[in-house]
Amino acid sequence: MKERVQAIHATPGRSLAWHTTRRPVYKAAMDRSSAASTLATLAGAPSADEAARVRPVVVAAVDEARARSWPFLSDVLEHALRPVADEDRAVAAQLVHALVKYDRLLRFATEGVAADTGSRLDAFLSIATEASPARAELQARVDRIDDRTERAGVVYSLPDWLVVAIRDDVGEGALCDVLARMNEVPPRVARVNSLKTTRDACLRALADSGIGAEPTRHAALGVVLHGRRSAFRTAAFARGDFEMQDEASQLVAELVAPAPRCSVVDACAGAGGKALALAALLGGRGRVFALDASEDKLDELRRRARRAGASNVQAIHSDLLAPDDTLRGLQARASRVLVDAPCTGLGAIRRNPELRWRLRPERVEALVRTQEALLRAAASLVTPRGRLVYATCSFLRREGEDVVERFLADDPRFSLVTARDVLGRARSESIATHDGRYLRTWRADGGPGGMDGFFAAVVRLSAGAAPV
Numbered sequence: 526m527k528e529r530v531q532a533i534h535a536t537p538g539r540s541l542a543w544h545t546t547r548r549p550v551y552k553a554a555m556d557r558s559s560a561a562s563t564l565a566t567l568a569g570a571p572s573a574d575e576a577a578r579v580r581p582v583v584v585a586a587v588d589e590a591r592a593r594s595w596p597f598l599s600d601v602l603e604h605a606l607r608p609v610a611d612e613d614r615a616v617a618a619q620l621v622h623a624l625v626k627y628d629r630l631l632r633f634a635t636e637g638v639a640a641d642t643g644s645r646l647d648a649f650l651s652i653a654t655e656a657s658p659a660r661a662e663l664q665a666r667v668d669r670i671d672d673r674t675e676r677a678g679v680v681y682s683l684p685d686w687l688v689v690a691i692r693d694d695v696g697e698g699a700l701c702d703v704l705a706r707m708n709e710v711p712p713r714v715a716r717v718n719s720l721k722t723t724r725d726a727c728l729r730a731l732a733d734s735g736i737g738a739e740p741t742r743h744a745a746l747g748v749v750l751h752g753r754r755s756a757f758r759t760a761a762f763a764r765g766d767f768e769m770q771d772e773a774s775q776l777v778a779e780l781v782a783p784a785p786r787c788s789v790v791d792a793c794a795g796a797g798g799k800a801l802a803l804a805a806l807l808g809g810r811g812r813v814f815a816l817d818a819s820e821d822k823l824d825e826l827r828r829r830a831r832r833a834g835a836s837n838v839q840a841i842h843s844d845l846l847a848p849d850d851t852l853r854g855l856q857a858r859a860s861r862v863l864v865d866a867p868c869t870g871l872g873a874i875r876r877n878p879e880l881r882w883r884l885r886p887e888r889v890e891a892l893v894r895t896q897e898a899l900l901r902a903a904a905s906l907v908t909p910r911g912r913l914v915y916a917t918c919s920f921l922r923r924e925g926e927d928v929v930e931r932f933l934a935d936d937p938r939f940s941l942v943t944a945r946d947v948l949g950r951a952r953s954e955s956i957a958t959h960d961g962r963y964l965r966t967w968r969a970d971g972g973p974g975g976m977d978g979f980f981a982a983v984v985r986l987s988a989g990a991a992p993v
């Protein structure tokens with residue numbers, strides 16, 4: 526899924542995580558100037574000519590997404606873009622993403638004028654042009670909204686409940702930064718498959734296919750792809766030289782830091798983003814038991830593992846919350862267990878802009894309960910002295926620090942290993958919380974084009990711990 530989103534499109538807690546960024550905390554988050562800076566993020570839209578070529582497809586795709594109550598946009602696009610010429614696909618995808626992301630803002634902009642998607646597309650193209658009168662007029666109307674939640678909801682194009690939930694979680698001081706970051710256009714990032722090639726060789730192979738790329742700043746094997754050309758049509762991708770994977774997701778795998786030849790359980794492996802990265806970290810030796818409750822996702826994982834030459838990955842259909850014989854056979858067997866738990870996905874909202882319209886408040890609470898249950902269940906798979914790594918693609922403290930701190934309070938056999946201890950002081954400086962305890966990739970000093978917003982924590986089972 527993420528693979529597809531990245532192909533088409535070119536990411537902290539009751540302010541603890543944001544306070545740890547050493548950046549001055551913004552005050553008066555919802556002041557008038559915030560609206561101006563957000564409208565400025567609309568820049569970079571395609572030209573009117575480019576937009577005209579793809580207009581019918583874009584309007585149809587957005588209408589379909591709305592009619593189907595906002596399924597994953599990557600799925601809608603996969604189908605909708607089939608008839609589009611190769612050279613127009615990236616522009617079409619960019620416009621669909623923008624119209625979905627800015628749905629509330631564009632509705633506000635066209636209020637009382639027109640209510641169709643085509644009119645919102647025209648409004649987008651018009652206000653995306655910097656000095657346009659339409660933008661100045663919209664700015665003035667936004668500034669007249671008195672209620673600060675509603676103003677933020679319109680400006681950042683988010684439902685009011687989500688603005689309130691994020692403010693409750695990250696604090697007023699960090700709110701503006703978080704909301705603005707949620708609307709950035711994410712970079713396209715790949716992980717070089719060290720089972721097949723090196724980063725330098727992969728960069729050269731991409732260049733030979735006309736794709737400029739540069740190494741990521743933090744992840745050891747990441748490359749940021751430039752331009753709009755599809756990376757999936759390259760010989761390097763067909764050979765399994767790389768996988769599309771955000772830098773933050775790659776860092777979670779690095780935080781697992783498996784010892785050579787060890788056994789790792791990826792307890793929520795999904796389609797295998799991190800499982801494949803772990804298999805490569807192990808150099809193809811050892812074993813990665815990739816568990817998931819979804820057979821469809823495991824099928825995709827198996828397909829990707831074949832292409833990647835990751836023969837040390839074993840996909841196992843298993844529900845962590847309904848232990849069967851297979852799961853019982855893995856009890857206390859792994860020196861590393863990763864729980865990349867189902868979560869709101871807010872840390873990847875830049876790639877899945879429709880999430881804001883699909884997510885519901887009650888879903889957030891249900892997810893936190895599931896995360897706690899999965900972490901408790903996965904704890905039984907760890908060998909004494911082994912490590913359990915908990916990760917979410919979310920910047921909410923309630924899905925991150927809160928879950929881990931409750932787990933540690935409930936199970937004294939486990940103790941925290943800091944992200945700083947695992948990654949080293951220098952490396953963790955800009956990607957861990959200020960106290961070095963946790964990996965946190967969405968920080969106020971991350972800058973534009975930063976990583977997705979992951980949280981990860983490492984806990985260790987004591988040497989003499991009795992199995993549960």
Ligand SMILES: C[S@@+](CC[C@H](N)C(=O)[O-])C[C@H]1O[C@@H](n2cnc3c(N)ncnc32)[C@H](O)[C@@H]1O
Pocket residue numbers: 774792793794795796797798799800816817818819822843844845846847865866867868
């Ligand atoms: C965030 S996704 C994992 C993404 C994956 N690790 C990656 O890097 O691509 C969470 C996964 O947890 C799986 N899951 C949810 N509940 C589960 C359960 N009770 N047992 C096992 N897997 C579960 C979901 O099917 C989903 O694939």
